[in-house]
Amino acid sequence: MAGALYIAEPAAAVSAVALDGLTLFFHAPSGMTHIVAAPAPEILGALRDGPADAAELIRRLRAHFDFEGDAEAAIRARLDELEAAGLVRRA
Amino acid sequence: MRHQLAIQIGPVAFRIGSAWRSPLDALAGLYADYPEPADGLCDFTVRLEPEKFWRRFIRPSVAIRGDYILPDAVPLSLAHGLLAAEMGMNLQMALGQKRYLLLHAATVEKDGRALVMTGESGAGKSTLAALLGERGWRLMGDEFALLDMDNGLLLPFPRAVSLKNGAIAVMEAEVDAARFGPRLDGTPKGAIRHMRPNGDALSRMGEGARPALILFPRFGEAAAVRAVGQAEVFIRLTQASTNYVALGRRGFDALTGLVRGVPALAIDYPDTDTAVGLIDDFRRELAA
Amino acid sequence: MNNARLLVRALRAPASIGDCDWAGLVSAARAEQLIGSLAFRMEGRPMPARIAALFEDARRDSAHARTQALWEAEMARRALAPLDVPMILMKGTAFHAADFDACIGRSVGDLDIMVPRDRLAAVEAALLDAGWEHVKDAEGYDDAYYRRWMHELPPLIHRTRDRMIDVHHTILPLTARPRPDAEAMIAASATLDSGLRILCPADIVIHAACHLFADGDLAGGLRNLWDIDRLLREFASPDFWRILDERARLHQLHGPVARALRLANRLYATPVDHALAGRPRLSDRLFEARLLARNGWGQEKRKLLRFAFYIRGHWLRMPPMMLARHLWTKATR
Numbered sequence: 001m002a003g004a005l006y007i008a009e010p011a012a013a014v015s016a017v018a019l020d021g022l023t024l025f026f027h028a029p030s031g032m033t034h035i036v037a038a039p040a041p042e043i044l045g046a047l048r049d050g051p052a053d054a055a056e057l058i059r060r061l062r063a064h065f066d067f068e069g070d071a072e073a074a075i076r077a078r079l080d081e082l083e084a085a086g087l088v089r090r091a
Numbered sequence: 092m093r094h095q096l097a098i099q100i101g102p103v104a105f106r107i108g109s110a111w112r113s114p115l116d117a118l119a120g121l122y123a124d125y126p127e128p129a130d131g132l133c134d135f136t137v138r139l140e141p142e143k144f145w146r147r148f149i150r151p152s153v154a155i156r157g158d159y160i161l162p163d164a165v166p167l168s169l170a171h172g173l174l175a176a177e178m179g180m181n182l183q184m185a186l187g188q189k190r191y192l193l194l195h196a197a198t199v200e201k202d203g204r205a206l207v208m209t210g211e212s213g214a215g216k217s218t219l220a221a222l223l224g225e226r227g228w229r230l231m232g233d234e235f236a237l238l239d240m241d242n243g244l245l246l247p248f249p250r251a252v253s254l255k256n257g258a259i260a261v262m263e264a265e266v267d268a269a270r271f272g273p274r275l276d277g278t279p280k281g282a283i284r285h286m287r288p289n290g291d292a293l294s295r296m297g298e299g300a301r302p303a304l305i306l307f308p309r310f311g312e313a314a315a316v317r318a319v320g321q322a323e324v325f326i327r328l329t330q331a332s333t334n335y336v337a338l339g340r341r342g343f344d345a346l347t348g349l350v351r352g353v354p355a356l357a358i359d360y361p362d363t364d365t366a367v368g369l370i371d372d373f374r375r376e377l378a379a
Numbered sequence: 380m381n382n383a384r385l386l387v388r389a390l391r392a393p394a395s396i397g398d399c400d401w402a403g404l405v406s407a408a409r410a411e412q413l414i415g416s417l418a419f420r421m422e423g424r425p426m427p428a429r430i431a432a433l434f435e436d437a438r439r440d441s442a443h444a445r446t447q448a449l450w451e452a453e454m455a456r457r458a459l460a461p462l463d464v465p466m467i468l469m470k471g472t473a474f475h476a477a478d479f480d481a482c483i484g485r486s487v488g489d490l491d492i493m494v495p496r497d498r499l500a501a502v503e504a505a506l507l508d509a510g511w512e513h514v515k516d517a518e519g520y521d522d523a524y525y526r527r528w529m530h531e532l533p534p535l536i537h538r539t540r541d542r543m544i545d546v547h548h549t550i551l552p553l554t555a556r557p558r559p560d561a562e563a564m565i566a567a568s569a570t571l572d573s574g575l576r577i578l579c580p581a582d583i584v585i586h587a588a589c590h591l592f593a594d595g596d597l598a599g600g601l602r603n604l605w606d607i608d609r610l611l612r613e614f615a616s617p618d619f620w621r622i623l624d625e626r627a628r629l630h631q632l633h634g635p636v637a638r639a640l641r642l643a644n645r646l647y648a649t650p651v652d653h654a655l656a657g658r659p660r661l662s663d664r665l666f667e668a669r670l671l672a673r674n675g676w677g678q679e680k681r682k683l684l685r686f687a688f689y690i691r692g693h694w695l696r697m698p699p700m701m702l703a704r705h706l707w708t709k710a711t712r
Contacts (some may be wrong), residue, residue: 017347022322026343030450132429136406189440307711339443368584
């Protein structure tokens, strides 16, 4: 059964700067800065191909990255955080 | 207001009004040699007022007010009126300054290169900066570093240095008594004495400098130095900034520019002389 | 020199400001939360360089305030979307969302929204779920009082963004004598292109007018009247005045609305419908004096007048018996 569909803020709304190991996002619509670690930037990138639910998102990420440990739980947790930060929303 | 005084400090002009004369007399003494604002205007207003009207006379109580106010601020006694004036100016900068990115940091400059020292209160940055200011460096400020978001330069804000407790004696040993304000005991932070920066710092208060090194000093440990990663520097600098969140993209671009363009070191030091020595070493390396 | 008068004149007629007490003008504007509006009104006028730079700072700051205000509205919208409840923006955020003239330079503190009273519990739960928290101060007497008698939930603050949201179910406390018709306000609300909702123009003005008086001590009154001036100039039309009159009567706020029109006309030369505004009253002068009670250092003057208005403000919201009990309980805490 499909879960909630997630949509990422468009690339034009988010400026990314990579510092050692972490990524800074400046999100223009909110004026806020977010400091995130992998897999958050990768999640945003994967969602830019189109809205997806958590299962589809994981599938997209598996296609490009190797998963270790309980990566699925980590992805769901980061997705929740991105939603709380406003960088991702439900369709 | 009954009494008033105007002071220019770096690019910022304050007017300070007071219901009592004594705090402004003390302020005028401490800030002798500072220019008055050339245009007779100001950027921020500080007001020292009685908490209730009768407290102007009976157990006088100085409420710190002005353009920007902390609603639950505790008033100070009249004996600490000078401290109230200083805190009032700090408050206007912390809450009202939006033109420059503000960092809680001490800044010193030599040969056009600025060194920014930031970290927790009590880490000794003010004392270090004050000492360096007497040892061939120019003191640009001990409380706030002002980053110009258009060109990445640091601008001076050479306020009177706020020395606390043990640091007071350290500087009294180095500096002419005429440059000190009164010693204030029993403040919420212990003993405080203010010290005016030297003539070089004041005469060059309009001269910015390019940041060359960010330093996170920590007092009370055996001497050690380590490089600090850019992500950590960014996070620590946003924590040290009172106005980053109000500045939007300009602040983001300026701070990421600073962090990516300027190296950062954390140093532990057992005493100020060791720190001064370490810092002079860094400067030589940067100049080489 | 009374710099509140200078502030009013600068807003009303920027071209009339030549050499003046610039420091006093800036301090008065900051004290009245009008520095942004003033900075836009005075843009391009001749003035000392330092003041021009301060005004530029204020305009920039204002743009950022707008971004933050609209973002709060968006995050509230996302949190309440699953509930399918009408969420109506109010005050400064509404001005920005609708791009009304009143939004120019307008600072915004809290997000104010209105929802139907019977959905309050669900709305509160959804907001708590989405990261808002109760402000710690509400406890014991105050919290119970708030929920029973007030026109809004106890304020909530977002745990990471540190911004407050006030959820209203009507525009005046239930203890107040006027009983505005909240259902009628919701029914008449308008939907913007963005999907966000605002009150209809007449209700926006009525809400602004009662805010000016219901808060009693008139703090922020000059800004409130400036809002009203900007709104009335934009909405003015024969139809609008007629509807404003009808709805002011419907919401039992005809008196405050008429006074708001008279005061806006007095201070800001707002063109108003004179039938609706009515004849000037002696008490208008008292209100005006209170509104202009700020000197060139930003200090509030005329303390006795201020206290009188504080008592009056509470009386407007609570019958006298309740007022006495409330003030007594407050004093003994």
